[in-house]
Amino acid sequence: MDTKRLVILGGGYAGIEAAKTLYKKYKKNDKVEITLIDKNTYHTLMTELHEVAGSRVEPDSVMVSYQRIFSGTNINLVTDVITGIDFETRKLKSDKAEYDYDYLVLGTGGAPEFFDIEGVQENSFSLWSLEDAMRIREHFEERFRLAANEPDESLKAQMLTFVVAGAGFTGIELIGEFIERRDVLCAKYHIPVKDVRMVVVEALDSVLPIIEEPLRKKAVKYLKKKGAEIILNARITGAAEGKILLADGSEIKTDTFIWTCGIHGSEFTSKINLTKGHTARGECSIASAEGIHGMCGCRFDEDERYVVGKRGRILVNEYMQTDDYENVYAVGDNLWFVEKEKVLPQIVETALQTGETAAENIIAEIEGNDKKAFESNYHGFMVSIGGKYAVSNAGGMKTSGFMAMAMKHLVNLHYLFGVAGINAIWGYLKHEFFDMKDRRTFIGGHLSWKIQGWWAVPLRVWLGLMWVFEGINKIGEGWFNFSAGSKSGWMFSSGVLQKGVKPAADAYSAASGAGETAVEAAGHADMTAVFDSAMPNPQHGSDAVSAASDYAAGAAEAVVEAAADTVSAASDSAAVAVEAAADAVSAASDYAADAAGAAADTAGQVFGKIWDLGNNIIPYESGFVTWFRETFMDGIAAYIHYPVFQVMIVLVEIGIGLALMGGCFTFIAAGVSIIMCLVFTFSGMFAWDQAWFVFAAFLLLGGAGRSLGLDHWIMPAIKRWWNGTKLARRTHWFVGEPKTRNK
Structure with missing residues (x-):
């Protein structure tokens, strides 16, 4: 075609x-x-613009570049x-x-639809683009800055009055962001919270008309608790500079009037x-x-x-x-x-x-x-009111507060995963949790507090040094001396032989055979010498042998007698010394035992024995360890030739240590460190006093090598290279933005 x-x-x-x-x-x-x-060169997350307007997140959090979305595709992108x-x-x-x-x-x-109301479009802000959100964001803080230095109370009140027209999704979400931002700016500019007025004006008789009444009531209750005013059945009839006009003839003086009352067709x-x-x-x-x-x-x-x-x-x-x-x-x-x-x-x-x-x-x-007719399938609605509260009806499940906020985040993550994969999810988590300022999330600031990277440098170096020592110690224990047999057999079940290890019966048989051969050879050599000396004259040889035997017997008797006397004398002296030493040791032992017993009794009464840190985390005889050995070690590792297996373990341990000490590929080294510790733990040979290896490695996963480490130079270079690969584009596993495609 x-x-x-x-x-x-x-x-x-x-x-x-x-x-x-x-x-x-x-x-x-x-x-x-x-x-x-x-x-634009980016897709705008329109449903999150209120977060930018309220300074909860940075502008780039709602920008998903088309390069990220369509990386690895042949779609032509035209700006x-x-x-x-x-x-x-x-x-x-x-x-x-x-x-x-x-x-x-x-x-x-x-x-936005302004319904041809006089003065509204000229004197209001709208929230329908990233540029709109940025204008509101800057204007909002500027009002606080100017009000802090304004001596005229009426002008100050006008500056600190913020009016949102419309109590739909956009209006309620925006006023929620303003309330949270108000608290931050009041502290920054030393303005009492009571001096700031937050107003929602709605022409209908309720807020959020598209959701159920119980959820509406919860939303209103939360807003009023936070100090917002909600004016219902109040149709706006006009606006002018510094004020809005209501149908009942009243007016509200404000420098900030935001219109969220409707959507219609665009200029295009x-x-x-x-x-x-x-x-x-x-x-x-x-x-x-x-x-x-x-x-x-x-x-x-x-x-x-x-x-x-x-x-x-x-x-x-x-x-x-x-x-x-x-x-x-x-x-x-x-x-x-x-x-x-x-x-x-x-x-x-x-x-x-x-x-x-x-x-x-x-x-x-x-x-x-055949074409398919459209059929809508709506799953519900979610409305956030700031970063800590929301109301939701998702899939028929009506929630509010923590659960509703969690649901909103999950829905956003689901959408972003479909748009740009894991890369977009990571970006969202950073903006909404890890990089969040002023604790403006429903879990507070628990995920956003950070430590300086250089604080982790001593721990990184020390953990690396410990891994190097572990590897060197294994070399000293004979892990590279393969003639001595396997040194890693403890990691396997009893009776399981690593590849290259001979069965015990074969080894014993070989050793026994060698011993018998040596004895036989030695005996044969001695007898040959004796017979050779006697062979020239058999008679003389017989006499010589007899004489030699008599002489040897006499000499042996003398030697034995002298040795017996010497041993007897030495035994008497040794007995005296041993008896004296035994008395001293006994006395010292009794004293030490009494002191230790008293100390132990005292410590036991005060503290008791809480935890023996020398015990293995998982006992060697436990069912889990048995299952792990039989499933992974016996079934996989046993087929690796034991010299290779031992060299591999030693080199990995030393490699982990050197990498951590130098801050080189720290994330990988820390990850492998955790895996090695888990293998030892599951094998039943890792004690509680070694568990700090794991927790220290977890801390180092957070980029500890970029501070006073080689990762400071290595990681940016790898990032640039990786983001340009086809694999990164196809999988969306690039870091940050992909390289711009040249077409």
């Missing part, structure tokens, strides 16, 4: 899902080209701003290029010739001293729903195809689809599911199969 060009415009939740679904199908098909076009689309010629146009397509997925997202949808399912009522963007707020668009009446000029949501059918072109699909926040008399909500699950449906139907078109 001819090459099919599949283009996804927009790298939001829906666009990413569509691209991944298409790639999974066509990753080995060179007749299909997949291109993702976005104005460009598309200004228009010619649907007849199938071209996307920007100021610098044109892009052809056969199938197009529109995932350009939505934008007003520029393309597609039928809208519903149009927006907002004005075009307003430029102010704070920058561009919200979206661009034009004002239109509700009955004007057609094509160019209207900022609205694009009408699609059940296959996510637009009403005007079958090869153009719309996904995510910018579509309009009514399911069971309800418009699809603009939430992440809608984006993911519509993105997948559109991609599967494009595949069906290409393959000539």
Whole structure:
């Protein structure tokens, strides 16, 4: 078939899902080209923008680069701003290029809806992009800084009044972040907490209308406990510089007014010739001293729903195809689809599911199969109120507080794993827990407190020295003297022979045979000498032998008698000395025993014997040790030739020690150290007073070699090399960002 060009415009939740679904199908098909076009080089985690706005996390925590997401794939990544689309010629146009397509997925997202309320867009902040979050973040702290030096109490009160319009997910999550940030900034700028006013204004009669009443009540209770004001049934009728106007005629003076009351079509949808399912009522963007707020668009009446000029949501059918072109699909926040008399909500699950449906139907078109109609499947909702509290209804399980917050983190981790694998998960854990400031997590600061790396240097060197000594001691014990047999047999079950070790019966037989041969040879040599001296004259030889025998007998008798006298004298002297020594030792022993007994009794009465650190952690005779020996040592290690096995253990121990002492590959050395200790422990030969090896190694896993160690230079070089490998790209096991792909 001819090459099919599949283009996804927009790298939001829906666009990413569509691209991944298409790639999974066509990753080995060179007749299909997949291109993702976005104005940014990164995917923004829109559901976490409130954390950036409230300074809980850094801006890069919500940025997942497309290089990370699509590393190891052949998806074309294009950074460009598309200004228009010619649907007849199938071209996307920007100021610098044109892009052809056969199938197009529109995932350009939505934008805030201001409902044409006078002054709102000009005088409010919105939270719909990373740039919006950064503006709010900087403005929020600036109010505290200015208020700390403001002598006019009315102006100071206005600076310290923060109003969030809208009590939906975004509004409640943002006010929760503000409350936590308030406490930090009040301490920093010495402002009483009571002087800061946090206000939520909602036109409806409840907060979070999409979740159940019990959870709403818990959310309200928590917010009020933290000092937030919640004003319900309060429709905003206008805004001006420094104030907002309510329907009852009252006003709230504030320098910080954040609008979170609705989402609609984006500026881009007003520029393309597609039928809208519903149009927006907002004005075009307003430029102010704070920058561009919200979206661009034009004002239109509700009955004007057609094509160019209207900022609205694009009408699609059940296959996510637009009403005007079958090869153009719309996904995510910018579509309009009514399911069971309800418009699809603009939430992440809608984006993911519509993105997948559109991609599967494009595949069906290409393959000539039947298309699949969209069917939503929502699993629940989770709303965090700061970093320590949340309410959740996930899968029918309604929770609040700790459990709800944990559930929210798990859902985020699940999504990130699907997007960028373990790399994204590690980044999330760092931002949300390990690098968190001001203890703003539901587990406090227990995972974020850090020690300086140089504090661990003495421990690292000492642990390394101990491993070197362990290896050297084994050499001294004969582990390299293979003629003496195996020195590592204690690690195996009784009766199990390592490879290369001869059975005991064979060794005994060989030794016995050698001994008998030697005795026989010696006896034969002696007798031959005697007979040789006698052979010239047999008679004379007989006389000589007789004379020699008599002489030898006499000499032997004299020697024996003299020796007996000497031994007797020595025995008498020794007996006297031994008796005296025995008396002295007995007296000393009695005294020492009495003293030791008294001390032991005293210590026993005061302390008692708590723990014998010399005992093995797991007894050698225990069932677990037996199972471990039989399963791993007898079944695997016994087949390694014992000289090789012993050399390997000694070299590993010395290698661990040298690596730790030099701070070279410290993570690996510490990890192997832990494994070695566990093997010895499970073999029943590791005592409690050696357990510090394990705990010290755990501490060193945290990059201890980068401080006054070779890892300071080695690790960055390895990181650069590894991030450029194909394996790292395919598995997402790169560290930080992968190397930029050159195409």
